[in-house]
Amino acid sequence: MITVGIDVGSMTAKAVLLNDNEWLSVIRPTGCSPRQSAREAFDELLQEVGISTGEISHITGTGYGRIALDFIDNAVTEITCHARGAHYLVEGTDLVIDIGGQDSKVIRTDGQGNVIDFAMNDKCAAGTGRFLQVMASALGADVSELAVLSRGAEPVEISNMCTVFAESEVVSLLAQGVAKENIIAGIHRSVARRVAAMAGRLGTGSKVTFTGGVARNAGVKEFLAEELGAEINVVSASQLAGALGAALLAREMAKISLRRLDYG
Amino acid sequence: MRPETMRIVDDLRDQNILNLEHAKRENQKIVGMYCAYSPKELVLAAGALPVSLCGTRQEPIAAAEKILPRNICPLIKSSFGFAITDTCPYFRMSDYVIAETTCDGKKKMYEILKDYKPMHVLHLPQGTNRPGALKWWTDELYLLKDQLEENLGVEISRESLREAVKLVNKERLAMRKLHELNKVDPAPLSGMDMLTSLWMKGFNVDVEEGIELISQLAEEVEEIARQGASPFAAGTPRILLTGCPVGMGSEKVLRLLEECGGSVVCLENCSGFKAVDTLVDEDEARDPIEAIAEKYLQIPCSCISPNEGRFDLIDKMIDEYHVDGLVDLTWQACHTYNVEGELLNQYVKEKYDLPYLHLETDYSTSDLQQLQTRIGAFIELLNNRRKA
Numbered sequence: 001m002i003t004v005g006i007d008v009g010s011m012t013a014k015a016v017l018l019n020d021n022e023w024l025s026v027i028r029p030t031g032c033s034p035r036q037s038a039r040e041a042f043d044e045l046l047q048e049v050g051i052s053t054g055e056i057s058h059i060t061g062t063g064y065g066r067i068a069l070d071f072i073d074n075a076v077t078e079i080t081c082h083a084r085g086a087h088y089l090v091e092g093t094d095l096v097i098d099i100g101g102q103d104s105k106v107i108r109t110d111g112q113g114n115v116i117d118f119a120m121n122d123k124c125a126a127g128t129g130r131f132l133q134v135m136a137s138a139l140g141a142d143v144s145e146l147a148v149l150s151r152g153a154e155p156v157e158i159s160n161m162c163t164v165f166a167e168s169e170v171v172s173l174l175a176q177g178v179a180k181e182n183i184i185a186g187i188h189r190s191v192a193r194r195v196a197a198m199a200g201r202l203g204t205g206s207k208v209t210f211t212g213g214v215a216r217n218a219g220v221k222e223f224l225a226e227e228l229g230a231e232i233n234v235v236s237a238s239q240l241a242g243a244l245g246a247a248l249l250a251r252e253m254a255k256i257s258l259r260r261l262d263y264g
Numbered sequence: 265m266r267p268e269t270m271r272i273v274d275d276l277r278d279q280n281i282l283n284l285e286h287a288k289r290e291n292q293k294i295v296g297m298y299c300a301y302s303p304k305e306l307v308l309a310a311g312a313l314p315v316s317l318c319g320t321r322q323e324p325i326a327a328a329e330k331i332l333p334r335n336i337c338p339l340i341k342s343s344f345g346f347a348i349t350d351t352c353p354y355f356r357m358s359d360y361v362i363a364e365t366t367c368d369g370k371k372k373m374y375e376i377l378k379d380y381k382p383m384h385v386l387h388l389p390q391g392t393n394r395p396g397a398l399k400w401w402t403d404e405l406y407l408l409k410d411q412l413e414e415n416l417g418v419e420i421s422r423e424s425l426r427e428a429v430k431l432v433n434k435e436r437l438a439m440r441k442l443h444e445l446n447k448v449d450p451a452p453l454s455g456m457d458m459l460t461s462l463w464m465k466g467f468n469v470d471v472e473e474g475i476e477l478i479s480q481l482a483e484e485v486e487e488i489a490r491q492g493a494s495p496f497a498a499g500t501p502r503i504l505l506t507g508c509p510v511g512m513g514s515e516k517v518l519r520l521l522e523e524c525g526g527s528v529v530c531l532e533n534c535s536g537f538k539a540v541d542t543l544v545d546e547d548e549a550r551d552p553i554e555a556i557a558e559k560y561l562q563i564p565c566s567c568i569s570p571n572e573g574r575f576d577l578i579d580k581m582i583d584e585y586h587v588d589g590l591v592d593l594t595w596q597a598c599h600t601y602n603v604e605g606e607l608l609n610q611y612v613k614e615k616y617d618l619p620y621l622h623l624e625t626d627y628s629t630s631d632l633q634q635l636q637t638r639i640g641a642f643i644e645l646l647n648n649r650r651k652a
């Protein structure tokens with residue numbers, strides 16, 4: 001059975017095609033039209049495998065843009081999808097830390113991919129990928145090079161959580177002559193602290209998996225491990241956990257409707 | 265399936281304004297109140313009409329923020345904004361206003377608002393479990409009685425108080441009966457319709473008429489339940505909504521809960537069941553003011569410390585309404601409910617192993633998407649548990 005999961009985040013649209021235990025993915029920048037970029041990612045995926053829409057049993061959409069999608073069979077929140085996807089990627093995960101472009105979430109699960117409890121950041125960008133992006137541009141760096149630039153550096157204290165204030169704090173630290181790498185390390189630690197505080201309310205997990213775009217940042221990961229006092233699992237496909245979870249849930253949905261057909 | 269009577273209830277707010285204007289022209293005195301602790305009975309016994317002034321809309325908040333700090337709760341800002349911009353007909357028509365010392369933001373706000381309307385501020389005790397609490401509150405209600413008599417130029421007799429007590433008890437019983445119909449699974453009335461109907465008790469010009477309408481609605485809902493009908497599919501997760509007051513205009517969380525696939529079967533907050541849970545003792549041998557004081561002091565609001573009554577009420581509701589999960593709504597910057605939320609979270613998890621979702625938001629629509637994700641994930645979680 002072939003199913004597809006589409007995860008439309010604020011920065012990227014991800015599509016995953018799942019066939020038994022094999023899966024394939026496409027990632028696209030979201031740009032200004034979440035619906036269009038999701039459609040493009042989806043079409044590209046179909047082309048790659050050389051199949052048509054008709055051969056797909058079920059498509060599940062997730063992510064903040066899920067509601068705008070008109071070619072999906074159902075929509076599920078990214079919280080449920082990330083829990084499922086993380087468990088698939090790292091079996092037995094019971095705490096998922098997902099830091100995406102515009103929000104961060106901590107999800108406690110039962111170790112089987114089912115959500116028990118969760119916390120999510122409020123309206124502001126503190127502790128999200130957006131926060132890192134704003135700080136990167138204040139430092140004249142690209143967000144993808146932050147981790148490399150700050151490897152082994154001593155973090156300075158960034159006291160402001162609010163993106164706007166933290167940005168001016170960074171600018172004034174630069175003016176004071178503080179080394180860039182120390183500032184970056186400080187920024188990473190600030191994100192990690194923010195998210196760890198959220199996790200604290202849910203209780204610690206024994207197997208922590210870090211998902212979302214920011215999971216690729218080794219600096220944030222390291223501070224997270226320090227703040228949580230736990231080992232953090234990141235796999236190369238961490239960014240795809242949401243879309244993968246959606247594809248897995250799509251498979252469950254398809255099986256349920258098949259069973260219904262059997263009865264009918 | 266929506267009860268026919270809901271259509272009448274829907275139109276009531278506009279109708280009530282017309283009725284009130286009419287009453288006002290006939291020299292009827294009107295008394296505005298903000299909080300569930302304000303005793304409606306005294307106002308009715310004074311021959312005046314009690315109306316609710318609790319601000320539930322976003323519109324006047326910007327005006328309020330020119331005077332009040334931004335980081336106080338939207339309910340306070342909305343209430344204040346309505347008053348100072350003169351955009352709330354109920355405030356405009358009020359001859360007198362009853363306020364109360366509950367949370368800090370509200371009680372200080374009244375110190376500014378008092379210049380806009382003649383006002384009496386009731387002093388609520390900090391807790392209910394001290395020996396002097398009831399006496400304090402009874403004295404406060406006596407003071408209110410004096411103030412009402414003086415400001416409205418009337419005399420409040422024991423007889424009129426007794427009558428008012430009976431009338432408001434009857435109203436509570438009608439509201440309670442309606443609410444309790446939702447113990448049936450699936451619930452025969454949506455949470456939105458429940459709120460709309462309970463909300464009207466703050467605006468009825470004729471209390472008797474209001475009671476009749478609610479009873480008519482209850483009869484219809486009872487029939488719907490008897491037929492096993494419901495606006496919800498079987499298996500829809502049943503939610504208890506608790507926390508800060510929710511009214512028409514500030515119903516966004518309740519609406520989202522039902523739009524995302526939940527059924528809000530009970531409203532614990534003070535716009536819901538909390539205010540109608542207990543009655544005033546009608547024993548003729550008692551001082552009616554003391555009996556009224558006793559009832560109002562039992563309201564389990566987070567401004568009271570400790571607020572054990574809320575936990576008892578929630579115990580009862582979880583059990584009787586077969587609740588699958590709790591949603592605790594805190595208006596931004598409402599410290600008392602926000603802090604108490606942590607206690608409640610621990611309590612329901614340890615005692616019932618029930619999922620609990622704490623939401624902090626305001627009256628604006630800026631966070632709808634975020635709320636949708638949180639609420640959606642919570643409902644998915646509840647569905648998952650119901651399946652298991």
Ligand code: SF4
Binds near residue numbers: 299508563
């Ligand atoms: S929540 Fe408490 S203070 Fe606020 S209106 Fe209700 S009873 Fe009054």
Ligand code: SF4
Binds near residue numbers: 338340598600
């Ligand atoms: S919601 Fe909280 S902060 Fe706002 S008026 Fe009521 S008790 Fe006070």
